[in-house]
Amino acid sequence: NAGVTQTPKFQVLKTGQSMTLQCAQDMNHEYMSWYRQDPGMGLRLIHYSVGAGITDQGEVPNGYNVSRSTTEDFPLRLLSAAPSQTSVYFCASSYSDHYEQYFGPGTRLTVT
Amino acid sequence: AQSVSQHNHHVILSEAASLELGCNYSYGGTVNLFWYVQYPGQHLQLLLKYFSGDPLVKGIKGFEAEFIKSKFSFNLRKPSVQWSDTAEYFCAVNAPAGKSTFGDGTTLTVKP
Numbered sequence: 129n130a131g132v133t134q135t136p137k138f139q140v141l142k143t144g145q146s147m148t149l150q151c152a153q154d155m156n157h158e159y160m161s162w163y164r165q166d167p168g169m170g171l172r173l174i175h176y177s178v179g180a181g182i183t184d185q186g187e188v189p190n191g192y193n194v195s196r197s198t199t200e201d202f203p204l205r206l207l208s209a210a211p212s213q214t215s216v217y218f219c220a221s222s223y224s225d226h227y228e229q230y231f232g233p234g235t236r237l238t239v240t
Numbered sequence: 241a242q243s244v245s246q247h248n249h250h251v252i253l254s255e256a257a258s259l260e261l262g263c264n265y266s267y268g269g270t271v272n273l274f275w276y277v278q279y280p281g282q283h284l285q286l287l288l289k290y291f292s293g294d295p296l297v298k299g300i301k302g303f304e305a306e307f308i309k310s311k312f313s314f315n316l317r318k319p320s321v322q323w324s325d326t327a328e329y330f331c332a333v334n335a336p337a338g339k340s341t342f343g344d345g346t347t348l349t350v351k352p
Contacts, residue, residue, distance in 0.1 A: 168345075
């Protein structure tokens, strides 16, 4: 099992550009989440999904979109990148909300 | 809304010292509690978890945590730390419906 995979590992964007961070898991987990990690602020939930076709907002959803067309994939779209979105982004999956999450290796995004 | 508070932002210990990291959560319902660890340059991985039953749970690498319901606490302990325990530690709460909340993290530095 590859677990949770994320691409790309690093990305530099200019303000206003858009891009999609990819996340995939091969554990048949229903629950998937996107977090951003900023120094001193822990992990903050951006969006999450409890199954294919179902998504909901987390703590910091503004500027991000998600969709979940399959159980395996949960891409995160930045619509118009801003310097405030410079962060490390982690995707995670879990069997259900009562179980631990498995994290991907992260994407380090810099917006200039 | 649920919240997680980690009291120590940065802890510095010498090898063989004992460790206790505080975690308090705020949530009125049934929760599942977790400690995750992030070693330098790596993604988060599970250290230990509490779902129900014995409030003293044991995890990997000699870590343990005690759930005290009356104090809404889930403190992490290790009797004797090693240099390889240098990492960032996150306490997390899973509430129903898929929303997870993480604390801000505690950076542990162990001096050899």
